[in-house]
Amino acid sequence: xxxxxxxxxxxxxxxxxxxxxxxxxxxxxxxxxxxxxxxxxxxxxxxxxxxxxxxxxxxxxxxxxxxxxxxxxxxxxxxxxxxxxxxxxxxxxxxxxxxxxxxxxxxxxxxxxxxxxxx
Ligand code: 5GP
Ligand code: ZN
Numbered sequence: 396x397x398x399x400x401x402x403x404x405x406x407x408x409x410x411x412x413x414x415x416x417x418x419x420x421x422x423x424x425x426x427x428x429x430x431x432x433x434x435x436x437x438x439x440x441x442x443x444x445x446x447x448x449x450x451x452x453x454x455x456x457x458x459x460x461x462x463x464x465x466x467x468x469x470x471x472x473x474x475x476x477x478x479x480x481x482x483x484x485x486x487x488x489x490x491x492x493x494x495x496x497x498x499x500x501x502x503x504x505x506x507x508x509x510x511x512x513x514x
Pocket of ligand 1: 494
């Protein structure tokens, strides 16, 4: 597990600029960057600036923010030319689903054929 609180959270540090990442998009609410261990030709991570540990912690007040994360992913997919062939948007929730960084994030994966069901 990497970072279970705001003060010790890898993605808060990337959003704050204290840990480097190849940031491809940012605004007042979200940051998107290359995954350090890509699982596809395109593998981007989209995070909110707000520290929310898991999808289970999302509150009603966060709905617009999570929607903005998803919309940002679709805009990035278009820019990466993966919108038409297709891409996958994934959020792992808790360790049993493979979550290792406890600050919510979408994985945007594309540039290769995706199989289903996932592992
Ligand atoms: P999770 O397993 O929590 O769904 O996804 C965490 C993702 O963060 C993984 O795909 C992992 O490769 C990525 N990651 C872990 N540490 C770093 C880092 O320091 N920099 C970047 N850019 N990505 C990271
Ligand atoms: Zn955080």
